[in-house]
Amino acid sequence: MQIKIDGITDDRLHRPLQNIANLFFEECVLAYGETEEPSDLVISLAISQDADSVSVSGEIKGTGEKEHHTKPLLAGWSEKEVFKQVKNTLSYVYLNLLQSHTGMTQKWGILTGIRPTKLLHKKLQSGLTKEEAHADLKKDYLIHDEKINLMQEIVDRQLAAVPDLYRVKDEVSIYIGIPFCPTKCAYCTFPAYAIQGQAGRVGSFLWGLHYEMQKIGEWLKQHDIKVTTIYFGGGTPTSITAEEMDLLYEEMVRSFPNVENIREITVEAGRPDTITEEKLAVLNKYKIDRISINPQSYENETLKAIGRHHTVEETIEKYHLSRKHGMNNINMDLIIGLPGEGTAEFRHSLDETEKLMPESLTVHTLSFKRASEMTRNKHKYKVADRQEVSRMMDDAVRWTKEHGYTPYYLYRQKNILGNLENVGYSFPGQESIYNIMIMEEVQTIIGIGCGAASKFIHPETGKITHFANPKDPKSYNDRFEHYTEEKIKYLDEMFVKSAL
Ligand code: SF4
Numbered sequence: 011m012q013i014k015i016d017g018i019t020d021d022r023l024h025r026p027l028q029n030i031a032n033l034f035f036e037e038c039v040l041a042y043g044e045t046e047e048p049s050d051l052v053i054s055l056a057i058s059q060d061a062d063s064v065s066v067s068g069e070i071k072g073t074g075e076k077e078h079h080t081k082p083l084l085a086g087w088s089e090k091e092v093f094k095q096v097k098n099t100l101s102y103v104y105l106n107l108l109q110s111h112t113g114m115t116q117k118w119g120i121l122t123g124i125r126p127t128k129l130l131h132k133k134l135q136s137g138l139t140k141e142e143a144h145a146d147l148k149k150d151y152l153i154h155d156e157k158i159n160l161m162q163e164i165v166d167r168q169l170a171a172v173p174d175l176y177r178v179k180d181e182v183s184i185y186i187g188i189p190f191c192p193t194k195c196a197y198c199t200f201p202a203y204a205i206q207g208q209a210g211r212v213g214s215f216l217w218g219l220h221y222e223m224q225k226i227g228e229w230l231k232q233h234d235i236k237v238t239t240i241y242f243g244g245g246t247p248t249s250i251t252a253e254e255m256d257l258l259y260e261e262m263v264r265s266f267p268n269v270e271n272i273r274e275i276t277v278e279a280g281r282p283d284t285i286t287e288e289k290l291a292v293l294n295k296y297k298i299d300r301i302s303i304n305p306q307s308y309e310n311e312t313l314k315a316i317g318r319h320h321t322v323e324e325t326i327e328k329y330h331l332s333r334k335h336g337m338n339n340i341n342m343d344l345i346i347g348l349p350g351e352g353t354a355e356f357r358h359s360l361d362e363t364e365k366l367m368p369e370s371l372t373v374h375t376l377s378f379k380r381a382s383e384m385t386r387n388k389h390k391y392k393v394a395d396r397q398e399v400s401r402m403m404d405d406a407v408r409w410t411k412e413h414g415y416t417p418y419y420l421y422r423q424k425n426i427l428g429n430l431e432n433v434g435y436s437f438p439g440q441e442s443i444y445n446i447m448i449m450e451e452v453q454t455i456i457g458i459g460c461g462a463a464s465k466f467i468h469p470e471t472g473k474i475t476h477f478a479n480p481k482d483p484k485s486y487n488d489r490f491e492h493y494t495e496e497k498i499k500y501l502d503e504m505f506v507k508s509a510l
Pocket of ligand 1: 190191193194195197198199200201202244245246280281
């Protein structure tokens, strides 16, 4: 699919136009200026702007479809605010043109970002009432009531789970990335290396990880910065041995300040094939009772097709084993739209979930991420179409509601089937605080270990700075000291200098 766009000379507007086109068409190329290939659609857009307002007119050539929209520009706005208004007005016209041309409705309107709830938090924090904020979302972003209500429900739950959500900016959360898994899944783009035969590399990696924990912990103690949550992810953090886990948590307790007061510690035990009684005993020893066990699907054939190398029976068995060994807050992930799966298979997954009733359930929609094996071999994997994906999503919404779960975080992804969202549901009071922190970007998250991304959020200005540790264990093992130093520089910048 190729769309030719006439009338847009500012390169900064190309990306929003592309993002909106992606909501309508699977593989869509936008062309500006002269093209050799014939285009499927030609859209002309014209922006006119004066001191008080911006207007955009648009037309799909040869169809008679036209749109026009004007928005105000307020005195005293910065250049950035003016540009945002121009971009939103253009997106508004362009979205309406594509909606009327394709007959498709985009319930998220012109919003293509991955964190819709952050926008609502911002509006409420600025002093708008719920009604005013909702009216803005509807008018400026064309978001439908159904999605606005979902956003509000999530925002309310987050504020109930973390009443000081708008004040936790002076604390930090910690993400610890362990980049090993029993085998690599086909849809995976996480830093995950098959652990078999890697003993030497795992040992050096853990050495680096302990070092990072000590240094970061030292800094936090020195500056009296509290830790809100700790999350062990990866990879699969339970793919290392029970002894290695024991030493790691011992390091955590020794290095980080007041671990007994940390609001939540989670360990991803995503792959059921890594869970053993011995490892559960280690979790008990450190009073960690929140883990994730991820079935993804309850069809053995699907698990095989995506390379997970564990069975449905094993997921269920390990779930019960974890319960027996004191895991009181278990999250389970399901993925909608796995290859070969439709409504029947997803309903079966929900029926099986009903027998287990984990405290939280995260429903992902399959996304073809650029680096995954599935994307490289897209032709090999048969996946459901948009309508079916949307029906499965509706099933998830209905099922969770009927079973006492409420949504507490959501994020959208690029290339997500049917332009839907990933939603975390939980029983009220069992929300993952870490997930709320990362999703709403309310505080700094320090990433430690392989592939761990740090996000430094300036406590005063809210400015976000990203910093990533290397994804592969070899580069990490070679330079972990350097990455630790860099993070400490950022922390000084954010917390020490801003306090002067
Ligand atoms: S278990 Fe998770 S991190 Fe590991 S390979 Fe599979 S999807 Fe990737």
